[in-house]
Amino acid sequence: MHADAEQPQRDQDAQPLLSVRDLQAYYQTSHAGVRRGIRAVDGVSFAVRRGEIYGLAGESSSGKTTLIKSIAGAIRPPLEIVGGSMEFAFLPGYGGLHRAPPAELERIRWRHLSYIMQGSMNVLNPVRRVRSSFVDFAYPHIGGSRRRFEQQVIAHLARVKLDPSVLAAFPHELSGGMRQRAALALATICRPGFIIADEPTTALDVVVQKEVLGMLRGIQRETGSSVLFVTHDMGVHAHITDRLAIMYAGRLVEEAATTEIFGNPLHPYTRHLISSLPRIGDDAPRQGLGGAPPNLADPPSGCRFHPRCPLAREICRREIPVMGESAPGHRVACFAVNQGERA
Amino acid sequence: MAVFLRDLLRYRAEFRIGVALVAAVLLLSVLASFSPYPPDSVYVVPPDLPPSLTYWFGTTSRGQDVFWQLSFAIRNTLLFGGTVALVSRLVALAVGLISGYKGGWLDRVLMSVNDTFIVIPLLPILVLFYFVMRDRISWLMLALIMACFGWAYDARLIRSVVMSLRQREFTQTSLFSGMSTRQILTEEHLPYVMPILFSTTMNNMVWSIGLEVTLAVLGFTDINTPTIGGMIYWANQHTAMVAGIWWWIAFPTITVIMAFIGLFLLAVSVNAHIDPRSRLWSVGGAS
Amino acid sequence: MNGLLLDVREVSKTFTRGGLLSRETIVAVNKVSFQLAVGRPEILAIIGESGSGKTTLARMILNTETPTSGRLLLDGTDLAAISGSGSRRAFMHKVQPIFQNPFESFNPLKRVERYLLMTRRRFSGTAEESTAAAAVDAALHKVGLSLKEVSDRYPHELSGGQLQRVAIARALLAEPKLIVADEPVSMIDASLRMSIVNLFKTLRDDLGISIIYVTHDLATAYYISDRIMIMQKGSVVESGDARTVLKAPRHPYTQQLREAVLLPEVSDPAANVTHGINGPISPAAPERTT
Numbered sequence A: 001m002h003a004d005a006e007q008p009q010r011d012q013d014a015q016p017l018l019s020v021r022d023l024q025a026y027y028q029t030s031h032a033g034v035r036r037g038i039r040a041v042d043g044v045s046f047a048v049r050r051g052e053i054y055g056l057a058g059e060s061s062s063g064k065t066t067l068i069k070s071i072a073g074a075i076r077p078p079l080e081i082v083g084g085s086m087e088f089a090f091l092p093g094y095g096g097l098h099r100a101p102p103a104e105l106e107r108i109r110w111r112h113l114s115y116i117m118q119g120s121m122n123v124l125n126p127v128r129r130v131r132s133s134f135v136d137f138a139y140p141h142i143g144g145s146r147r148r149f150e151q152q153v154i155a156h157l158a159r160v161k162l163d164p165s166v167l168a169a170f171p172h173e174l175s176g177g178m179r180q181r182a183a184l185a186l187a188t189i190c191r192p193g194f195i196i197a198d199e200p201t202t203a204l205d206v207v208v209q210k211e212v213l214g215m216l217r218g219i220q221r222e223t224g225s226s227v228l229f230v231t232h233d234m235g236v237h238a239h240i241t242d243r244l245a246i247m248y249a250g251r252l253v254e255e256a257a258t259t260e261i262f263g264n265p266l267h268p269y270t271r272h273l274i275s276s277l278p279r280i281g282d283d284a285p286r287q288g289l290g291g292a293p294p295n296l297a298d299p300p301s302g303c304r305f306h307p308r309c310p311l312a313r314e315i316c317r318r319e320i321p322v323m324g325e326s327a328p329g330h331r332v333a334c335f336a337v338n339q340g341e342r343a
Numbered sequence B: 001m002a003v004f005l006r007d008l009l010r011y012r013a014e015f016r017i018g019v020a021l022v023a024a025v026l027l028l029s030v031l032a033s034f035s036p037y038p039p040d041s042v043y044v045v046p047p048d049l050p051p052s053l054t055y056w057f058g059t060t061s062r063g064q065d066v067f068w069q070l071s072f073a074i075r076n077t078l079l080f081g082g083t084v085a086l087v088s089r090l091v092a093l094a095v096g097l098i099s100g101y102k103g104g105w106l107d108r109v110l111m112s113v114n115d116t117f118i119v120i121p122l123l124p125i126l127v128l129f130y131f132v133m134r135d136r137i138s139w140l141m142l143a144l145i146m147a148c149f150g151w152a153y154d155a156r157l158i159r160s161v162v163m164s165l166r167q168r169e170f171t172q173t174s175l176f177s178g179m180s181t182r183q184i185l186t187e188e189h190l191p192y193v194m195p196i197l198f199s200t201t202m203n204n205m206v207w208s209i210g211l212e213v214t215l216a217v218l219g220f221t222d223i224n225t226p227t228i229g230g231m232i233y234w235a236n237q238h239t240a241m242v243a244g245i246w247w248w249i250a251f252p253t254i255t256v257i258m259a260f261i262g263l264f265l266l267a268v269s270v271n272a273h274i275d276p277r278s279r280l281w282s283v284g285g286a287s
Numbered sequence C: 001m002n003g004l005l006l007d008v009r010e011v012s013k014t015f016t017r018g019g020l021l022s023r024e025t026i027v028a029v030n031k032v033s034f035q036l037a038v039g040r041p042e043i044l045a046i047i048g049e050s051g052s053g054k055t056t057l058a059r060m061i062l063n064t065e066t067p068t069s070g071r072l073l074l075d076g077t078d079l080a081a082i083s084g085s086g087s088r089r090a091f092m093h094k095v096q097p098i099f100q101n102p103f104e105s106f107n108p109l110k111r112v113e114r115y116l117l118m119t120r121r122r123f124s125g126t127a128e129e130s131t132a133a134a135a136v137d138a139a140l141h142k143v144g145l146s147l148k149e150v151s152d153r154y155p156h157e158l159s160g161g162q163l164q165r166v167a168i169a170r171a172l173l174a175e176p177k178l179i180v181a182d183e184p185v186s187m188i189d190a191s192l193r194m195s196i197v198n199l200f201k202t203l204r205d206d207l208g209i210s211i212i213y214v215t216h217d218l219a220t221a222y223y224i225s226d227r228i229m230i231m232q233k234g235s236v237v238e239s240g241d242a243r244t245v246l247k248a249p250r251h252p253y254t255q256q257l258r259e260a261v262l263l264p265e266v267s268d269p270a271a272n273v274t275h276g277i278n279g280p281i282s283p284a285a286p287e288r289t290t
């Protein structure tokens, strides 16, 4: 019933819902007169198709949240968009939410676009009961009688396995996982066409997490919406995403169908990431990546992974590898892979 | 705090208007120091003159220059409001911080005192005081009495903020970093309470000035110290409106209304600025 | 007293919640008992349902929440008897926390190094500034950071993973005997997660620190912990040797948990799509082209 009327079925593939082109987003800080740029997102391009769940994983502090914030238009100093564009199908012509006029933003928020930010438990107003947050944010967009709205909220909470009694609680009276689910319910109750979620299930136990992912998947299928999903939990990616991109030091290093990433990872960083995952019943010691994480204020030259890469060669130090299609739909930015050598 | 004020100035028109109004009123009160006449002498200028170039706001039936009289009056009135606000803020802050952070029996005791002050009706008490004390009532005493009644509601507000801050993990981190209670309250929590303190100060001043003017107009205060209410009281005594001396009443009224609107706008805009609703889309920055 | 670092005896905690009209009582923790021995450092994992009282239990061990009934003893001292700043500091010298949400662990209005320096100053005895900075730097190096990277930064200027590592470094500065870590790795990447759980192992083996590790990640719990406790609705439903419990769970809830673990592998692409959907599938769902 909420299906987007303005979504013509035929150009589903032709026009992606979101296309990001060569995005550069830096934190520009000036310290004692010295300007310093943290290049948290540096030349990222990808597209999210209609009706797909696009996953994003990568090293901690590789710029995932920065990328998400830029896309969601939550750009505050010192974050600046230095270059590139982000084109939404429902907001054509502006090249990003940050360039759109406030009236347009009002129109698309909640209905077309909903952003669940990292640490999203903090969205709930700490001094008011959870019910007030729902009334404040979602009621204006849903309307109808308060009674019906309340019922709708309760039904929606049930989908994330929350009891209606949480509505009467203050946020600090809920456990971390309960808060996270309340925030997630709040962000999805208007059934937006595009959901951007930054680590929305980190505080949930695996049983509830599975339910919540089911809910998200359900909404996504019912409304044909798209989801951009960031998490460190590779199990979640394997379970829910259609395509998966891996980020390292402000750049995408690999992108492919999720099955491909798990079945045939190509980039040395991706390979390490996949092999470092522990499993129940497997006692082999696992190691974290050696070497120092890259400093984004002064990133390594050439391929940013070269100081830690087992396959690094001369060219990696000098030149920046571009994303090349190693197989249809499988893009990798690595000289070793693109020249046909594999470890 | 500096960033906070800068953002307010930049993004909120109400705040700018409020600042302008309050600044104008403050300027008038500062001018009192340059008055050619002492505030309490009468018949220093010809009485009952309408506003003119020599006497900008006219003169009163008691032979005082309305402009200079007004500058004394507004200074005293603001001083009064400021004193009430300052004293009651200090009490509200102390009670709110301690009650909210400590909880337990201390909280229950403080809050029951608090509730008592919230429910006692203030006006009858003040009138009662007037009849008991008569001429011995000074403005400072009146200010202290009002301060006793002005902190209770805001202490509750501060308490609720501190209670929610206490639940946040960073308070635990501070605690386990070895900070003392005093350090946690003054260094970690106070910055969050400052905006509230600021906006309630404005509301509190509006409240106390309004009450003082009411009391003074009715003659329940020390009428020999010039205040806005005192001026209107004297004007009424001389039936200024009937006699057509409108400027004696109009200028004090306009000034105090300017002060009210100015303070009110400051309070409203600060409130809107700290409203947690704007949190939702505000990420990536300290709040 | 009889060689117990931590002795948790039948502790319970109840909360009341809700408005004036609809008050309800919640038993967050229900008669939980367990012990940690002195001189035999171990990693105890606590796993359980969301809202099953893990955080509440952790808070009671940290003495920031008082139990409704039952007793907790640390090194023979009853936590309920701790009062006054001296004994409180002595307690914090032995037990340090690491929290769930790194974004909430530090005051957003303050620089993070403040907490590191403060901890060092309060718990090391010496008050020299230069050695304090060096000690902070050393602690940060243990978690793969350096003082240079975090100095002068506010919490929002660091990523989740960086913040969590700073939080661990801060706890280490107090040189505690027990660390209570509430979901310390839920917000960091898989590789770093392994570095941190390996770090926990090192803390246990080299520094003799016991760790209570609250987590939702069964795989890392299996990987590092010696013992495990499974909680549901406030009670411990199963406990024992971590490997045994996770390999052959007995209690139905543990079995359910074990089955719900999402494996980081895609065996059958079709199964991937149909998993875990509880709503009706609308016929209008768009065709998928992968």
Ligand SMILES: Nc1ncnc2c1ncn2[C@@H]1O[C@H](COP(=O)(O)OP(=O)(O)OP(=O)(O)O)[C@@H](O)[C@H]1O
Pocket (backbone or CB within 6 Å): A027, A029, A038, A040, A059, A060, A061, A062, A063, A064, A065, A066, A067, A078, A079, A118, A296, B284, C156, C157, C158, C159, C160, C161, C162, C187, C188, C189
């Ligand atoms: N407001 C800021 N000012 C300065 N630097 C910042 C700011 N926010 C983030 N950074 C830096 O930008 C880099 C990328 O951070 P970001 O939060 O995007 O990482 P992430 O990939 O989301 O990491 P995580 O998985 O740990 O959440 C980090 O090095 C971080 O320190």
Ligand SMILES: Nc1ncnc2c1ncn2[C@@H]1O[C@H](COP(=O)(O)OP(=O)(O)OP(=O)(O)O)[C@@H](O)[C@H]1O
Pocket (backbone or CB within 6 Å): A172, A173, A174, A175, A176, A177, A178, A203, A204, A205, C015, C016, C017, C026, C027, C028, C048, C049, C050, C051, C052, C053, C054, C055, C056, C057
């Ligand atoms: N201050 C409080 N007031 C009222 N109820 C509370 C309070 N703190 C916790 N609770 C309730 O106690 C129960 C246990 O919460 P707790 O935070 O211990 O769960 P948890 O196991 O840590 O969950 P999660 O895995 O989601 O973090 C929950 O039902 C919660 O609502």
Ligand code: SF4
Pocket (backbone or CB within 6 Å): A267, A268, A269, A303, A304, A305, A306, A307, A309, A310, A311, A312, A313, A316, A321, A333, A334, A335, A336, A337
């Ligand atoms: S480009 Fe070179 S350094 Fe970079 S990942 Fe490939 S082989 Fe390693």
Ligand SMILES: [Mg+2]
Pocket (backbone or CB within 6 Å): A064, A065, A066, A118, A198, C159, C160
């Ligand atoms: Mg992030």
Ligand SMILES: [Mg+2]
Pocket (backbone or CB within 6 Å): A175, A176, A177, C054, C055, C056, C100, C182
């Ligand atoms: Mg918890």
